[in-house]
Amino acid sequence: MPKYRVRDADTYGHAIGILLLDYRGPFIPGDVGNASTYRYPVLYKLVEGLTFDKVLSGDPDAEEMIIEAARELERFGVRGISSDCGFLVQHQQAVAKAVKAPVFMSSLLQIPYLAKMFDAKRPIGCITATRSPSSNSLLEMAGVDEGTNVVLRGMENYEHFKWAILEEGGELDSDQIEREVVAEAEDMVAKHPDMSAMVLECSLLPPYAKAVQDAIGLPVFDFITMIDYFYQGSHRQSYSGYY
8 A cells, every 4th residue: 555644734635726816706517616517626725815806907916825825725735726717827927937736827828729720810719708908918928829810809798797797796697698608609700700619718607618619619618628638637547448
């Protein structure tokens, strides 16, 4: 039997550590913030004081809070560290430098990989929580080359999404959010019929990924596809079958 040493942690066996914004909202199944989304154990760490507004404004004081929280997750032995906001890509390099565990802070990190799969003339769609003034620089921080054809849209003009998610209304009508996200995706594809794939930036959008895919008939990627990808690579299993 293997021998084990105690470490500076109160719990063991978590595959992925996830940094949470200081945000109040319903986290439904499929959401990054709902533990039942995953087929493996995850460990959440709230970054107290890290509001969505601070993330959007690029508050320079936020980075040290995020780094300290990531270090705590690492002390608890997680194999990799993610987050529940795609806009935290602005801290990707700083967190990766501060810890030894692999770091994948944003679903936007998948775009450079996807860009290699398709003809460069075909755009990749990306739906974000809000089309902030810094959105283009966030793509650059995610490693997206300047010439990559990305169609970027925000959800800030949809009434229920704006109230329930951006304004933290405290309630969420899942069917209405689904209708709004699907409507945005369909409009994007209608205007760009040669679109190759769709990326959902916001961590609250994965519950609607299947509905989006059913509506537009394209591959759809989000936080969960990214986290699952890392998990599969870090927890390989033996194959069995017939030869």
